[in-house]
Amino acid sequence: MGHAVLTPFSDTTLSRLELAASAEDLQSIIETLRDQFGVDHIVYHWVNSNGEQYGVGTYSEDWVSRYLQNNYLRIDPVVQGCSQRFHPTDWKQLDWSSKAARSFYRDAVEHGIGNQGFSIPIRGPNGQFALFTLSHNCSDTEWSDFTEQYRRDLILIAHFFNQSALTLEPDRQPEAVPNLSPRETDVLTLLATGHSRSQVANTLQISEHTLRAYIESARFKLRALNTTHAVARALHRGLIVI
Amino acid sequence: MIRFLYADQLADFPKLLATMFKDRADQFHTRLGWEVTVDENGEERDEYDDLNPLYVIWERPDGTHGGSMRLLPTTGRTMVNEHFTDIIGGGTIESPLIWECTRFCLARETCPGTAAALMLAGGEIMKNMNVSHYVGVFDARMVRIYKRIGSSPEVLGSMGEGRSRISVGLWEFTAEAQAKVAASAGISPYTIRKWFEHSFGKAPTSLRMVG
Structure with missing residues (x-):
């Protein structure tokens, strides 16, 4: 181990x-x-x-x-x-x-x-x-x-x-595109364009504490373990545009 | 004491169970006038109680309910995602690391540290189960109480007016907040730890399997 x-x-x-x-x-x-x-x-x-x-x-x-x-x-x-x-x-x-x-x-x-x-x-x-x-x-x-x-x-x-x-279940629909919320899309877009967390929080007029929750949720929906990975995946799937 | 009980474990505590749902009726129906369903026994339940949520309950020395809250992971059905999506800016909040906290309830004349004890118990869950946030639905007037206890949610938005005003907010739980809340509750971190282990089993000791 x-x-x-x-x-x-x-x-x-x-x-x-x-x-x-x-x-x-x-x-x-x-x-x-x-x-x-x-x-x-x-x-x-x-x-x-x-x-x-x-x-x-x-x-x-x-x-x-x-x-x-x-x-x-x-x-x-x-x-x-x-x-x-x-x-x-x-x-x-x-x-x-x-x-x-x-x-x-x-x-x-x-x-x-x-x-x-x-x-x-x-x-x-x-x-x-x-x-x-x-x-x-x-x-x-x-x-x-x-x-x-x-x-x-x-x-x-x-x-x-x-x-x-x-x-893989029989009769299951293929998985839909991750359903990012408008807030999550905003957050990832700003992070993707190189803004720091505090700048993102400022721009969206939310606290960094709330920002962290939106990032956590976006990471999960994108099946990412970290924020960099989440941003990359959102870009790759065309969910955010910069 | 604090008990952490899933819905399917409540049957072992009939007095606690009945008084919790009656106190919820008293708070949400009688005192706040929320549109909730109260059954013929005077107990308030909703569809989320059927999802085997985890309740954090303050049990009084006589075995009755003094206060409680209800937790569900946001990867499944939640009240916020199904009813309050406008408040969170549209869409949903989903993560196994974010749990929903609803039906935060205090019995009339419960002891003064009850709300703080519940928050402290919520913090113990965060620490031990990797919950990073709670997203909560609560009576807007609770904000004042949460603030006094030392653990304020960030309010994302509110609906309704007057006593039936409902807020949605997010909690984190920092070490500083925990120290403050422990002081308001008058409960030591050691005690809360013991209650947690009483409900969830003790983690740090060995499996002793001989014999």
Whole structure:
């Protein structure tokens, strides 16, 4: 863990994610993300409103079939504890006190899942629910340092991943052009023309505090992790003109 | 104490649940005259309560509701994006890092630190769950109270007149604001931390799986 220096994932990975056209693409991207973050596993697990499961990830086939065979979904504290939630969760926060949960955990560790985990629940449309989970074998300190450092980016990536997965649903319309609000368009246009944040805030007669919220929202809609990236993507897609 | 409860966990606290929705009816219907729906039990609920929101609730020593607010991520349906888009300049605010805070409610005769305790709890969520902002819908008169507590939203705009005036605003929560709010609430950061862990589980300790 922590092999990567500044950004553990590249803009290229995000672009690949946006262009993903099949489950195989998602599988290949999740493997790249795992390598870039330097963790043992990343798994994206989707449970729809009918209880049907779908997922991509780096767990061994052996573990996946074992999980399904033993119907671990019913006792997995990660699924039980994150279902219908929207806050990111460290596995240590979950209730592992039952005998079944403890034996499930031992089994998972034996199958190389790792002793640490961090799961991000995602609520999609019409009762869709997904979990984006990283797991690793390391000390508590290493893990809390890692999650502390990357939590924000991981939350965003988890949601971007879900957006891509949703576009692969049968009967789904291809994703529409990001729906930037008039304020977000103004903000990005001014930033693109080289104005500083305080100049943008001044020009639009909003505080920098409000400006930050508009930027955060624009970044998400454009599937960007940082502002430079968001501006570049907005220009590229013709959403702003300078 | 503060409890952080998702809607599907409220059933375990029947007294808290009933008094919260009654206090909401009292505040939003009786006192403010908002156009809200009050059922035959005198409880106020809306469609966003059906989305399994996260409630932050001040529970009084007798188990009744003293104050609360309701949180939802802006990646899903929100009141601001569905009803107050004009106030935010058109369009929507969407990010997993921005949550909506609505139905900020204080029970009559609740203890004076209640509003500050709720804000402090909101700050604890921001810190631990990477929430960068709350976008809130609130009774315009609350602005004065928020200011006194030490955590003022930036008001983006308002609708309506008089007591039914509704505002939309954005909160950030800086470390300085947190210190001020903690002082107004008379609650130590340690205590709020304990309440947070009581609801969400304790993060920093080891998974102890032996046996």
